[in-house]
Amino acid sequence: MKIKGFIAASVLALSVATAGSAAETLTITTISPPTHPMNTGMLQGLIDMMEEATGGEVTGDLKFGLAPPPAVFDLVMDGAVDMAISFHGYLPGRFVGTKLIELPGYTGNAEQASAAYWRVHEAHLAALDEHRGLKLVALTAHGPGQIHARDPIASLDDLNGLKTRLGGGVASDVAAELGIIGIQVPGSKVYETLESGVADAVAMNIGERIGFNLNEVAKNVYEIPGGFYRGSFAVVMSPEAWDRLPETARTALEDKVFGEPASRMMGAVWDAHDANGRAVSEAADDVTIRDASEADVARFAEIAARVQAKVLSELEALGVDARAAQAMIQQEMNKLAAGG
Numbered sequence: 001m002k003i004k005g006f007i008a009a010s011v012l013a014l015s016v017a018t019a020g021s022a023a024e025t026l027t028i029t030t031i032s033p034p035t036h037p038m039n040t041g042m043l044q045g046l047i048d049m050m051e052e053a054t055g056g057e058v059t060g061d062l063k064f065g066l067a068p069p070p071a072v073f074d075l076v077m078d079g080a081v082d083m084a085i086s087f088h089g090y091l092p093g094r095f096v097g098t099k100l101i102e103l104p105g106y107t108g109n110a111e112q113a114s115a116a117y118w119r120v121h122e123a124h125l126a127a128l129d130e131h132r133g134l135k136l137v138a139l140t141a142h143g144p145g146q147i148h149a150r151d152p153i154a155s156l157d158d159l160n161g162l163k164t165r166l167g168g169g170v171a172s173d174v175a176a177e178l179g180i181i182g183i184q185v186p187g188s189k190v191y192e193t194l195e196s197g198v199a200d201a202v203a204m205n206i207g208e209r210i211g212f213n214l215n216e217v218a219k220n221v222y223e224i225p226g227g228f229y230r231g232s233f234a235v236v237m238s239p240e241a242w243d244r245l246p247e248t249a250r251t252a253l254e255d256k257v258f259g260e261p262a263s264r265m266m267g268a269v270w271d272a273h274d275a276n277g278r279a280v281s282e283a284a285d286d287v288t289i290r291d292a293s294e295a296d297v298a299r300f301a302e303i304a305a306r307v308q309a310k311v312l313s314e315l316e317a318l319g320v321d322a323r324a325a326q327a328m329i330q331q332e333m334n335k336l337a338a339g340g
Helices: 002-021 037-054 069-077 097-102 110-128 170-178 187-195 239-243 247-256 260-283 294-317 322-337
Strands: 024-029 058-063 083-087 135-141 145-149 163-165 181-183 201-205 220-223 232-237 288-291
Touching: 024 037, 037 058, 037 083, 037 135, 037 247, 037 260, 069 083, 069 232, 097 110, 097 135, 097 170, 097 232, 097 294, 097 322, 110 135, 110 260, 110 322, 135 260, 163 187, 170 181, 170 294, 187 201, 201 260, 232 239, 232 260, 260 288, 294 322
Parallel strands: 024 058, 024 083, 163 181, 163 201, 220 288
Antiparallel strands: 083 232, 135 232, 145 201, 145 220
């Protein structure tokens, strides 16, 4: 009886210890198909970073198709999921400060832009509290957004009246200046929108030629140096989910993962995605990538200046030192390019 009692007590102690050491699994939802690098690279990379930083105390489980892209932040606020990634442009009017990183004219890659974005957010944009009700985990911006069209685009004039899928944000501001007719559908609907002819073109970074199979339905790319815009994304977390994590895990995540480290990692994924998309598109016999002429580059610089002035005015109206914030983004990108 003593032996049986000892065994029972040992089993109970083991089960309690095991329960106490079980990983906290965060449910994470996304706006892209399962095979998109946003999931296989960014969110899986975030899960890997969380596991490493916490010694396995915190992990994540990706969930797909839980809500339309504009609603995923609300899923987090409602407690239906613990964490999510989404595009700020899907929620016009709700986010204004996020348009700063989307402006055309920055020089540098997505990794530099994303890390600089986080630094400038802390210095200038956090006071806007645009992610109120949510814990901000990371910010990222994709590489230069270009025009991908069904038919050849020879100049900026060809964009006037072109029915183009736009995600929102600064892309819409630029489109208005160019006379583009905006069509807003989620990224997951881009292929069918182009294939059916509902849209003539789409504004996206070049990596999405793979991410959304654009090489099949938009065989013409028209590029402006530095892009027409960038796109702003955030990973957010439920404060309740954050509070239920062990204190040691929260400390590790704040010190090693959340903020600039995760933002920078996601930017690097965008860069790899763009490099892959360009390589595949350049190797395709039926895809044409056309660079804008010098005249169109100069003309677009004037358009970009008007868009910049509009967005900076919007930020100034909210109390942001917008010109200082814009300058800081490029300064930080330059530092990061130099290894800082």
